Amino acid sequence: MRTFLIALWLLITWIAGAQKTRLTPTQHYDLSIPEPSDICVAPDGTYYIVSDQGFLFETQADGTIVRKTDYRGMDDEAVFADDRFVYVVEESLRKLLLFDRATLSLQRTVTLPYAGGRNKGYEALTYNPSTQKFLLITEKDPTVVFEVDRDFRVTNETTLKLSRDISAATFHDGFLWVLSDEDRTVFKLDPVTYQPLAQWVLPVLNPEGLTFSPDNTLRILSDDRRRLYVFDLPVAP
16 A cells, blocks of 8 residues: 555646746846846836835836836735836835826825735736736735735635745736745746646746747746746647
8 A cells, every 4th residue: 555655646746847848038137226126118118127125117128227216115916017107116115106207206105904924925017908807926924916906906816736835927818827936936827726837947047027029929037146038829739
């Protein structure tokens, strides 16, 4: 019986490993942004990066800084942009900041209470165009997806048991993509049930941000290395 159980465990481990396809970067860029924690692309192709040190940056595709906000926040961990605003999440303060895209000036601050640990709050932010809801995702212990309407009211919440943590999220091609820093893994999720459809392991230290570029490449930020990695579009095995 013991031999059978060991063989079964080895088989399960092998299958799990086989399902984790590895991605290899095609290039990378060194950044002058300290502690970059998330990246997004606006509908017009403009890039935005936030830093743990509380600044929002407008950048080129290679991470070169174009503009920087005068406003300095605290513990910026997530960013999303639409036609009008750039939305920035301050994790420890449970705040959502709205910056005007034309001027990068702060227009509004929304407090979204959460009772979890100070450094286990909102870590990821994106927007589901189908449901017209923002998704705010907590980092861990537990990882929770909060669906938030345009008036910033929580309309639903779902606990994710997917990985040890979630550090970023974005929508692409109708699917929700999330990133785990601790597992160094990108997950492709069903946009309604949040069930995993595919996953890829990254050779990136401390991956904290992800976005898909207009050229259909995947871009991943490394916080510790201050680098922006570029990958070909992941294809499910």
